[in-house]
Amino acid sequence: MIAGDISRQIEEHERELSERWARVQGGLVRSSEEMLLFVVGEPVAFTNGVRMARLRPEEADDRIEEAAAVFRDHGVRAIWWVGPASEPADLGARLVRHGFRYQGAVPWLSRIIDPLPAAPVPPGIEVRRVDSEELDAAWLEAMIAGFGLDPSLVRAVARLARAVGFAQDAPWQRFVALEDGRPVGSSGLMTGEEWSSVHNVATVPPARGRGVATAMTAAALERARELGHRTAALGAASAEALRLYERMGFEFRCSIEEYLFEPEP
Numbered sequence: 337m338i339a340g341d342i343s344r345q346i347e348e349h350e351r352e353l354s355e356r357w358a359r360v361q362g363g364l365v366r367s368s369e370e371m372l373l374f375v376v377g378e379p380v381a382f383t384n385g386v387r388m389a390r391l392r393p394e395e396a397d398d399r400i401e402e403a404a405a406v407f408r409d410h411g412v413r414a415i416w417w418v419g420p421a422s423e424p425a426d427l428g429a430r431l432v433r434h435g436f437r438y439q440g441a442v443p444w445l446s447r448i449i450d451p452l453p454a455a456p457v458p459p460g461i462e463v464r465r466v467d468s469e470e471l472d473a474a475w476l477e478a479m480i481a482g483f484g485l486d487p488s489l490v491r492a493v494a495r496l497a498r499a500v501g502f503a504q505d506a507p508w509q510r511f512v513a514l515e516d517g518r519p520v521g522s523s524g525l526m527t528g529e530e531w532s533s534v535h536n537v538a539t540v541p542p543a544r545g546r547g548v549a550t551a552m553t554a555a556a557l558e559r560a561r562e563l564g565h566r567t568a569a570l571g572a573a574s575a576e577a578l579r580l581y582e583r584m585g586f587e588f589r590c591s592i593e594e595y596l597f598e599p600e601p
Contacts, residue, residue, distance in 0.1 A: 414596075
C-alpha cells in the first residue's frame, strides 16, 4: 500500500469517527461526498468542525462561508481539518481569508498491529479496561492530571464517554493505569469499519518516565488486535509523543492541518 493510500484512509477514518460521535450525542450532521460538517454544540473546538472537504475551486469559497455561518449561528468554536486529500490545493489560504486561524499541523502515524511491540507494564502498575462508572471516573481523573484539561474540555470528554458507554463492543474502548488504587495513566482506542486509532494517552506527572505511556498505548493496540483490526493510527500532539510512537514501530504517514473558527462575541 502506497503512502498516499494510507494517508487517505487515515483521513477517512477520522471523518468516520467525527460523524459517529456527533450522531451519538444528537448533534447536527451534514454528510456528503463534498465534506462532513458536524456540530455537537460544546464550547470545545474539536467537537464541531469540517472533515475531509473536497471542494471544486469555483464553489469552495461559498462552501466555506456556509460552514462558517453554521458555526456562527450555533455560537460555537470549530476546527476545519485540512489533509492531503483536501481540495482545492489552496484550501488553507481560503479558510484564512474567511476568518479561520491556522493552529498548526498534527503528524499522523500508523503501523500494522501484528506483531505487537514489546511493552511490559511497569512494576506496581495495573492496567484495566474501563468497564464501570468507577473506572471511567478514574480514567477521566488520569486524563485531567496528565493533560491539564480545562473544565469545558472535561465536560465534553465526559459527555461523549457517557454516550458511548463501556460495553465490550463499544466503539471507544478506554483503559486506565492504577497504582495502589490511584489513576496514573490513560489511553483509548476508537474503532472504525476498517481502522482503529489510539487516543487519550496520558500519564500523571509523578509517574512519568517509567514506561506508563508505552504500556497504555500497547494496551489499546492489544484490544484492537482482539477486535480483529490489522492497522492502527494515531496523531502525535508533541515531539516527545512522536518519538515514543516511532520507537513503538509507528511510521509517519501525513500531517493534518487545523484551522480554528471562533464566532465574534
